[in-house]
Amino acid sequence: MKRHGPPGSPPATLLPHLVDGKGRKPSIQVIEYDKDHFEERNITDVSELAAHLDNRKVTWINIDGLGDVEALTLLGTKFNLHPLALEDVLNTGQRPKVEQAPDYLFIVAQMVYQDKIKTICGEQVSLFLGKNFLITVQEEGEFDVFDPIRERLRSGGGLARKLKSDYLAYALLDSIIDHYYPVLEEIGNAIEELEDDLLERPSREMVITLHEYKRSLTQLRRFVWPLRDVVNGLLHDASGFISTPTKVYLRDCYDHTVQLMDLVESYKELTSGLMELYHSSVGLRTNEVMRVLTVITSIFIPLTFIVGVYGMNFAPEGHNGEKLPLNMPELYQPHGYIGVMAVMAAIAIIQLIIFKKMKWL
The missing domain is CATH 3.30.460.20 (CorA soluble domain-like)
Incomplete structure (x- = not known):
């Protein structure tokens, strides 16, 4: 100094x-x-x-x-x-x-x-x-x-x-x-x-x-x-x-x-x-993290849509017992829950296969 x-x-x-x-x-x-x-x-x-x-x-x-x-x-x-x-x-x-x-x-x-x-x-x-x-x-x-x-x-x-x-x-x-x-x-x-x-x-x-x-x-x-x-x-x-x-x-x-x-x-x-x-x-690592998060988000978007639709819980019958048209009959199917979960799993697997082929993973 x-x-x-x-x-x-x-x-x-x-x-x-x-x-x-x-x-x-x-x-x-x-x-x-x-x-x-x-x-x-x-x-x-x-x-x-x-x-x-x-x-x-x-x-x-x-x-x-x-x-x-x-x-x-x-x-x-x-x-x-x-x-x-x-x-x-x-x-x-x-x-x-x-x-x-x-x-x-x-x-x-x-x-x-x-x-x-x-x-x-x-x-x-x-x-x-x-x-x-x-x-x-x-x-x-x-x-x-x-x-x-x-x-x-x-x-x-x-x-x-x-x-x-x-x-x-x-x-x-x-x-x-x-x-x-x-x-x-x-x-x-x-x-x-x-x-x-x-x-x-x-x-x-x-x-x-x-x-x-x-x-x-x-x-x-x-x-x-x-x-x-x-x-x-x-x-x-x-x-x-x-x-x-x-x-x-x-x-x-x-x-x-x-x-x-x-x-x-x-x-x-x-x-x-x-x-x-x-x-x-730092930018490369940030991009890798964002890519993984984007893939995860992309997988959950259709799954969230399906869950949101079935979460509306519309009744298939009215107060007097009459059947309402254009409603959600799957709500009362005996195996509806398992079927919906299987569809959601299939959608997720198909998306992963597509992302893998496109080298996003």
């Missing part, structure tokens, strides 16, 4: 991100590395950063928590971060974007992942990419999708330790994008199971579930579509913050965003098709 400052507040108004009414004190992790060295530490105060920065190495500063405005303000002062960019960091729910500043690139992305109980979660990640540093700011930090990157940096595997901060920014964006796949796969599998159930036993609860999936896919589309533009903007960056070797990897990242867009659109079309399938299934 996007957060805003009070209406009419001045630009660059920094408001703490509150969780349950409390501002969470940020935890700060600093990783410094080059081809031959790696160092990782946790600090408690932004003011300690200056003592650890080494311009000959790549410095990754990861901040979890947005409850301390003073810490972010101090961070902005040390790295010359624009107050409007810091405002976007605190006002979560921003549209993914990339903005160029004299000393850095400001990148906003929406991170989506599944927690321990497979609940789909998401939060905003803000990145400040400089020549020798990368600052990432997350909302919570309890979960993120960067652990594989940290492990590669610790082990020295791949190119992570050999290239500069722009490659690290690519690796983090690539991890964010790749974690959309399992989320979409989970939704896709659930939709396929729902499709089978819709064919067998459609219900109102399924429609509610379909609407939830459609709303989730709409939200994912709002994240992925501008994220594709972000990667494309980094591909065509002319500021010098993105090197040519890194742009080669960004092309692959761009392909992934296009694939994600195709998946999101495909699943959205599938949910719309399932909604139509639900209405068709």
Whole structure:
């Protein structure tokens, strides 16, 4: 959900991100590395950063928590971060974007992942990419999708330790994008199971579930579509913050965003098709019920007519004993009741045979 400052507040108004009414004190992790060295530490105060920065190495500063405005303000002062960019960091729910500043690139992305109980979660990640540093700011930090990157940096595997901060920014964006796949796969599998159930036993609860999936896919589309533009903007960056070797990897990242867009659109079309399938299934079942009821009604119409005629009970004789003409002599036949019932049964059987031949049953 996007957060805003009070209406009419001045630009660059920094408001703490509150969780349950409390501002969470940020935890700060600093990783410094080059081809031959790696160092990782946790600090408690932004003011300690200056003592650890080494311009000959790549410095990754990861901040979890947005409850301390003073810490972010101090961070902005040390790295010359624009107050409007810091405002976007605190006002979560921003549209993914990339903005160029004299000393850095400001990148906003929406991170989506599944927690321990497979609940789909998401939060905003803000990145400040400089020549020798990368600052990432997350909302919570309890979960993120960067652990594989940290492990590669610790082990020295791949190119992570050999290239500069722009490659690290690519690796983090690539991890964010790749974690959309399992989320979409989970939704896709659930939709396929729902499709089978819709064919067998459609219900109102399924429609509610379909609407939830459609709303989730709409939200994912709002994240992925501008994220594709972000990667494309980094591909065509002319500021010098993105090197040519890194742009080669960004092309692959761009392909992934296009694939994600195709998946999101495909699943959205599938949910719309399932909604139509639900209405068709309900209409088909209603038609079957109406057909059965119509057949039953058709059978009972002549039977009801016969019963109604014989229920009139006209007397065959007058008060003086004289016989009345054109009356109902069957009323006093010894086997009249059995005969009428037999005629009614024969009519019903004949109708059933006719309906069966006409394939109405």
